[in-house]
Amino acid sequence: MMNSIHLDTLGGISGDMFAAAFLDQKPQLMIGIREAVGKLKLGEGILIETKPHSDGILNGTRFVVQDATSESPFHTPWKVIRDRIQSAGLEQGICENALGIFSLLAEAEAEVHGIERDEVIFHEVGAVDSMIDVLAAAVILDAHPSFEWFLGSLPLGRGEVQTAHGKLPLPAPAVVELLKGFDFHDDGETGERVTPTGAAIIGFLAETRGLSQKPEKGKKTLLATGLGFGSRKLKTKSNLLRVLLFGTSETVPEEDQVSVLRFDVDDQTPEDLAEALEHLRNSDGVLDVVQWPVYGKKGRIAFSVQILVRTEASESVIEKIFVETTTLGVRYREESRKILERSEVEVEGSRVKLAQRPSGVTAKMEMDDLKEVQGNENRTELRNKIEKIALKGGEENQGQ
Numbered sequence: 001m002m003n004s005i006h007l008d009t010l011g012g013i014s015g016d017m018f019a020a021a022f023l024d025q026k027p028q029l030m031i032g033i034r035e036a037v038g039k040l041k042l043g044e045g046i047l048i049e050t051k052p053h054s055d056g057i058l059n060g061t062r063f064v065v066q067d068a069t070s071e072s073p074f075h076t077p078w079k080v081i082r083d084r085i086q087s088a089g090l091e092q093g094i095c096e097n098a099l100g101i102f103s104l105l106a107e108a109e110a111e112v113h114g115i116e117r118d119e120v121i122f123h124e125v126g127a128v129d130s131m132i133d134v135l136a137a138a139v140i141l142d143a144h145p146s147f148e149w150f151l152g153s154l155p156l157g158r159g160e161v162q163t164a165h166g167k168l169p170l171p172a173p174a175v176v177e178l179l180k181g182f183d184f185h186d187d188g189e190t191g192e193r194v195t196p197t198g199a200a201i202i203g204f205l206a207e208t209r210g211l212s213q214k215p216e217k218g219k220k221t222l223l224a225t226g227l228g229f230g231s232r233k234l235k236t237k238s239n240l241l242r243v244l245l246f247g248t249s250e251t252v253p254e255e256d257q258v259s260v261l262r263f264d265v266d267d268q269t270p271e272d273l274a275e276a277l278e279h280l281r282n283s284d285g286v287l288d289v290v291q292w293p294v295y296g297k298k299g300r301i302a303f304s305v306q307i308l309v310r311t312e313a314s315e316s317v318i319e320k321i322f323v324e325t326t327t328l329g330v331r332y333r334e335e336s337r338k339i340l341e342r343s344e345v346e347v348e349g350s351r352v353k354l355a356q357r358p359s360g361v362t363a364k365m366e367m368d369d370l371k372e373v374q375g376n377e378n379r380t381e382l383r384n385k386i387e388k389i390a391l392k393g394g395e396e397n398q399g400q
Helices: 015-025 029-040 078-086 092-113 128-142 173-178 196-208 270-281 311-324 367-371 379-392
Strands: 002-008 046-054 059-067 148-151 160-163 166-169 221-229 240-247 254-265 286-295 301-310 331-339 342-347 350-357 360-365
Touching (some): 015 029, 015 046, 015 059, 015 196, 015 221, 015 240, 029 046, 046 128, 059 128, 078 092, 092 128, 128 196, 173 196, 254 311, 270 286, 270 301, 270 311, 311 331, 350 367, 350 379, 360 367, 360 379
Parallel strands (some): 002 148
Antiparallel strands (some): 160 166, 254 331, 286 301, 342 350, 350 360
């Protein structure tokens, strides 16, 4: 089970690098990101996608936002961004994360320029791509609510950066304000290494999730990693943010109590019994329904039925058995069972069941969704592709 995340800022950190690193490991997070961006109604002509990227040394992912509607820089007041996020109808956790990140940015800008927070006007950070970067980070953080977060030393960067206020020294003043107290190092590379959006994400994690730069204690197992590339090319190293996801590889099945209901039917037609069992299968508290043919008295073929049901629902299900079938009696008992942790994710519109087995995560695409595939696409290849994507992010249900 996953329980901690380490951010390795080899090339630095920006909003798009943060999104890319997690999407490299969990591509299904893009579903929630696109849904959240759609609710913000930033305009038509916005394309959000991930692209495989290699710098000739390492392979990872880039998070790319294209805005065909804008040709000039944005100058967006903090109050406008705040009101837009609050009225977008976002899920509560995503809304709180996005507001929290932007609020820290506004506080830093207000401090740097000596103005009130509500007077802040975002320039580069007010652009559509930066707003989407923040929203993507908000979705990612909402998907990891119970994790411990760790961070290595941050690269300092050298030189100047061109902004709407002219050229500013690096790290940018807002970054300096946001990351007071954090450890930095100079690796000799020039240019911006930590952007204001990246700094605000770090600051928000420190404020709300206890992000620490202290070494992680205790034994942990590395379960997954993701590499998110930035747009620049560095001279001596890869310009990427690496996400390392740690936890324990040990899978411990949960234990609970269920009721097992058994009965036999020898005087109900197969068609009628099939309909009755479908009704029972859809009853509250029913976990599973199975049947098999048996030989009853006088050599007659009958059907034996077993229903697995949550204990608190057994009485109501027994009552429904007497209504739906012709049986005159139901045998029942309580049993203990061990069950593997499981979850369901959606990949490209298809549901996939994930199970945490001792040997690792397994995935199975919902057969009903596979039946609905139209055209000449090979169903076996499609299933393998969908399940492979789901497996790559198979630990997402952990810690939620």
